[in-house]
Amino acid sequence: MDNPMQAHGGHGITRFRPSDPDAPFGDGISPFLEKAHAPIFEEKVLSDLPVEGEVPRDLNGVYLRNGPNQQVKPLKAYHWFDGDGMLHAAHFDRGKVTYRNRWIRTDAFENERAAQVAKYYSVFESNKDNKKRPLKDSANTDIVFQGGKGIALWYLAGDPYEFDPLTLDTIGKTDFSVRANLKVSAHAKVDEDTDELLFFDYEAEYPYMTYGVVGPDGKMKHSTPIVLPGPRLPHDMGITKKHSILHDLPLYQDMDAWRTGRHKIVFNPDLPSRFAVVPRYGDADSIRWFEAEPCFMYHVVNCWDEDDAVVMVGCRYGMSTDKDKVAKAIANLAMDAKLYKWRFDLKTGRTTEGPIERAMNLEFPTSPTALNGKRTRYSYCVTMVEDPVPRFSGIVKHDMHTGAFTAFSEGHGVYYSEPWFAPSDSRRSEDDGYVVAFAYNQPKDRSELHVFDAREIGRGPRCRITIPTRVPAGFHATWVKASQMKGR
Secondary structure, eight states, rough: OOOOOOOOOOTOOOOOOOOOOSSSOTTTGGGGGGGGOOOOOOOOEEEEEOOOEETTTTTOEEEEEEEEEEOSSSSOOOOGGGEEEEEEEEEEOOOOOOOOEOOOOOOOOHHHHHSOOOBBOOTTOTTTTTSSSSSSOOOOEEEETTTTTEEOOTTBBOOEEEETTTTOOOOEEHHHHHTTTOOOOOOOOTTTTTEEEEEEOOOOTTTTTEEEETTTEEEEEEEEEOOSSSOOOOOEEEOOSEEEEEEESSEEEEEHHTTTTTEEEETTTOOOOOEEEEEEOOOOGEEEEEEEEOOEEEEEEEEETTTEEEEEEEEEOOOSSHHHHHHHHHHHOOOOOEEEEEEEEEEEEOEEEEESSSSEEOOOOOOOOGGGSSOOEEEEEEEEEEEESSSEEEEEEETTTTOOEEEEOOOEEOOOOOOEEOTTTOOTTOEEEEEEEEETTTTTEEEEEEEEEEOOOGGOOOOEEEESOOOOOOOEEEEEEGGGTTOO
């Protein structure tokens, strides 16, 4: 079999023995399969972890993080987006921490696990709608928590997979997506007050986008088509208590390349960015479209209603109008994003926009999940550097009202995960709590879990928890409060 791992059993956990932990599939295939990005091949449950400092006893819940973890040698090329989804979790329980990791048992994972060889092509080589050169729908991108379950999502709009937020066991595809024959893009949103899941699906066929709302019982509550001028590549969306904000950005597939099975993107600075402001249960006739400067954006921080307007804060790319430069940078993950604010005036139809932060390259923004759709003051982002591939080099807390910030970095060779705000059990203010993130120190070949006081990010971690296994660089995370998991 074309796999450098030798499997052996043990208490229901699949274990592997890599030939070279730093490059298990050999050198030179891709920097996203080596060192900090190299996959791991054991599923573990680890407790009684070494701690420097003291784990706060009023921090109770689970930090969940998703990311790619390739199980077999790729067919040819490999992109960071290609790997099998693996969940990593840190469960905080009255001063104690337990670490777990498990692959997400998608159809594609099980197909390759049975064959022990790669069956899918890279995003560098193929598109998801080409049956001869299929992409792997791997649920490797984001996580949300709704209806008492975690849901793992894929960035190109794929099958959403439910999982147990404590054991990380895969439950299966969500019932609503199977019944409605819909996919879900990576960045669905959950309104914690109503426990509703709001999402979009996008495709290469007319009308090009579908918007939906799923109730706390896991059943489709509302859906409507969103007609776009053509196929687009939206990555995220925003929600307020009244509206959803959907994106029609001037970044799209080169359709000539698409028809031949290749994945090539185009950025057109002659087209404006357009944002659809839709009432939560609105149909196509209720959409208000707002135009803005041409740009691309991966991630929204948060949105809220403000008087007779809708406000959205996110990380904006495309300050340059050089179409080739922008398209190439996005394709190669050469991230250069600025914290940015849009205001859509529902009375006048006008857009007001501008940067909150002009200097720092900021991405993977988060804000408290309990405040999704409500006015927030603080965001928590990672700083981005090329080293030689994108590295989350530090954590920044921004005051989105004043532009002030505090930051912390461990220095060269440290890879952070997406930071997530975790409220203290008796939270009295927006930032009364902690910020949690995995950190891999490549020079020391050591993974840690860092816990910051959210009000004092610049002082560094309040405690460091050593994880005696490498946590590979990955994508998105979330925090689930202990009170949300009662009965588990």
